[in-house]
Amino acid sequence: HEAKINGLSITEVDFSTLSDDEAMLKVMMIDEPEKLSAAIAQLPASLYEQYNILQSAPFFLEFLHTDSHKGIGVKAIAQQFGINADEVICMGDAGNDKQMLEYAGLGVAMANASDDIKAIANHITASHNDDGVALVIEEFVLNK
Template structure:
């Protein structure tokens, strides 16, 4: 729909763990996890009584067992699911990110019970009330946007980032203009320079018109 198919277009995926050109898939930056990380997180998820899935570079969306939230992730992103015992992963297998998922109440409790070491070893962000994401400690949307900006020779003051959830905080704080959507969580709005309309009311388009197309 966006017609972003040329080598002048870039994509930041897996919460910006991977930054690459779209057409050639040339990698600008890759900070990802390993199979050893996935096994460690999956063991903790089992101990805490919540579900887990991950994104493998070679196998796509993997999970030990079907669950509502993994099936939801697969449906909205049009992905197939591979059932896989995480203990069979090679320690050096390339894992883009790992997510523990469950009903919001259970996930919040699990989040609070994570060992302190996990917060040192991983970037941990909540992208939805039922999604808690684990990435390489050097990966988040802020460092990803910075990597692309540096690659293109763009200063942070020239960057606009817009978001509505916890996994957007790093890039909102990095950007010269950090924007929160009207439907964003209150903690996201608190760190933004500007609050636009909701996703459904073309909030992104309004920012583009105000600060780019009609900028003085």
């Protein structure tokens, strides 16, 4: 599913054949949500110190470099254009949006967002299917 939605080819690799210095962008576990929940419950706390671990969809569990997340990307763009964090609005609905919402002066969760994302948001808007992004732009950018 991930490969299809992002236009990527799939390469299966036996991890035991990789060298210790093999560069990887991310590692994903893809399975039914209840199986991922069980796997997450068994992850040692030390892994969260080594990796940015997030559930980007109910069936995706991602392991990334600790400095690989949307928050860093948004911060870099804001700095490039001389924009302060308190002037930034970010909107999201899943675990991979967490750091971005925390960085933004206004972190907005979509109505269809996971509960943990709603909990950190400054504002909750309508779902992505109900023009939530447009409503935020109208309210906070256009001041309608």
